[in-house]
Amino acid sequence: MNTNSFVNDGIRYTGHYFTLPLDYQAPTGEHLQVFARSVEIANETDSNKPWLVFFQGGPGFPSPRMDANHGWMKRALQQFRVLLLDQRGTGLSSPVTHETLASLTSEQQVTYLSHFRADNIVRDAESIREQWGIQQWAILGQSFGGFCSLTYLSLFPNSLLRSYITGGVPSIVRHADDVYRATYQHTQRKNQRFFQQFPQAQTWCRDIADYLLSHEVYLPNGQRFTVEQFQQIGIRFGVSDSFLPTYYALESAFVSVNGESVLNYAFLNDMLMAQAYQTNPIYAILHESIYCQSSASRWSAHRIRDEYPQFHYQSGQPFLFTGEMVYPWMFEQYQCLQPLKTAAMQLAEKSDWSMLYSPDTLSHNAVPISCAVYADDMFVDMELTKETLDAIPYARAWITNEYEHNGLRADGERVLDQLIQMGEQTASELGLTLLS
Known part of the structure; x- marks a missing residue:
């Protein structure tokens, strides 16, 4: 369902709501309202450009509300239509706050919140892709969004054209x-x-x-x-x-x-x-x-x-x-x-968390993955990042000390451009169709 659509400085922003299961193992049970905003150049709304889905850092924060004529989105719109996903529980997606949880018992809160990790965030995105009839799209993950990207690559690799990650490559095996x-x-x-x-x-x-x-x-x-x-x-x-x-x-x-x-x-x-x-x-x-x-x-x-x-x-x-x-x-x-x-x-104390990553699936990866790895990152350890990337084929790392963890926010146009170029080099080696 579309909500309001508006044009600002030549960019069209359109809000969309999706009714999606809280628990994908019980799809007829409780549902959530998940919000995503599409961003396109206004005179290209019938464009054949591929989609790029953005996964925000956090966890627990909504997609950015930013001017698409600046930063990483300015670069993205040259080759993509962008979808800004409010991850479940954030922004306009059935937000989780102390107020919205107040009517639930502690046991109900535990059950409810256990469905708000990366695996279900990715399933929400995949459900949207299927509803829209999109064969494949690209993903961009910042920080925790990069964790979501590796979950997506583990669960639904055939849905992805490219994966761009900035400051967010987790260990897939460590405690x-x-x-x-x-x-x-x-x-x-x-x-x-x-x-x-x-x-x-x-x-x-x-x-x-x-x-x-x-x-x-x-x-x-x-x-x-x-x-x-x-x-x-x-x-x-x-x-x-x-x-x-x-x-x-x-x-x-x-x-x-x-x-x-x-x-x-x-x-x-x-x-x-x-x-x-x-x-x-x-x-x-x-x-x-x-x-x-x-x-x-x-x-x-x-x-x-x-x-x-x-x-x-x-x-x-x-x-x-x-x-x-x-x-x-x-x-x-x-x-x-x-x-x-x-x-x-x-x-x-919960010990029966589901698996977020599939080392076996990732070891057979065939999706071009481009990563900005920040050598001085205070939040994501570079050595653990390298350990992960060494186990994933076609994952390229740009290791730099020019930026802190927020490189995408600080110099997004340049950072994303670097990642896109790396991805196209990998795609060429794989014999994949290059992005126009």
Whole structure:
């Protein structure tokens, strides 16, 4: 079903809703509304250009709402029509929030949320492809979207023309513990670089942390602000140009009130705005499950953190930010996650997760795969990425230290152009028809 369609600067944007099963093993049961937006050059709506489906990073975030005359979409529209998929539970696709889950019991929340991983996101896309009668299309996956891409290549490889991946090639066999051992080390190195560039920031961070230990401080939403929450703004270090804004935020953290230094409202509001878990709970609840295949995460990042005790702040000791990790205490401290605590605890112990990847299918891959691998990526380990790509035929990697994890957002036109060119070289070697 189409919704509204509009044209902006020569680009037509059209919304589409699809009624799809919550559980593809029970297709006559509960259904979801899944939203996707098609993007085409306005005077080419009858074009024979192939489709390119975009899988957003996360998990738990909607497709971008961006001007298609800029960035990666500008390059994509030269050769493709683009479909921006709001992954189930995000954006306009039966959104998952603490409000929409409030009427469910904890057991019902667990059952419901267990259907929101990459395998069912891919099945949604495949169902849309079939409904539209498209023989094959290309896919572009950023970060977690790259994880979805490998799931698509595992489940429905014959549906794909090309696969482009940026900052998102997962291990297809490793446990989450291996992932977090690597990412804690990357996060520590980012801390070292930040504090080497801004030595004064270490003093400010310790002052803030000590203040939080000795005072009850509340964010604008009424939630008590803690050292652990403050440490989590280190997730910003995974994207480009984040050091300087962080320095400026720390520089102005305190304000004098009646001769006493207190954390000012602007700083506290900034800290609240950094807590994407509040508005996108899938990001917290299912983050570790993206690494789980027939095994439980058992709060992997929380357990592995004990192997890196320097991340446990103590007064008088050096301060370190954490990165893209989730912890059980978040479901006690974060206001919008508190109603989901019991479900989160049960999901962390769930060990019968379905397989997300097929090493056998991937070992016989015949789809041109082009990957941008960011050598300094704080979130996705390069060595684990190379381990995966070594096992997949016709997967080419462009390894670069020019970008952080957000390379597609920072310089999307160039990044996607590089990936498309790599894909066409591979297609030529395979004797496939080249994209016009």
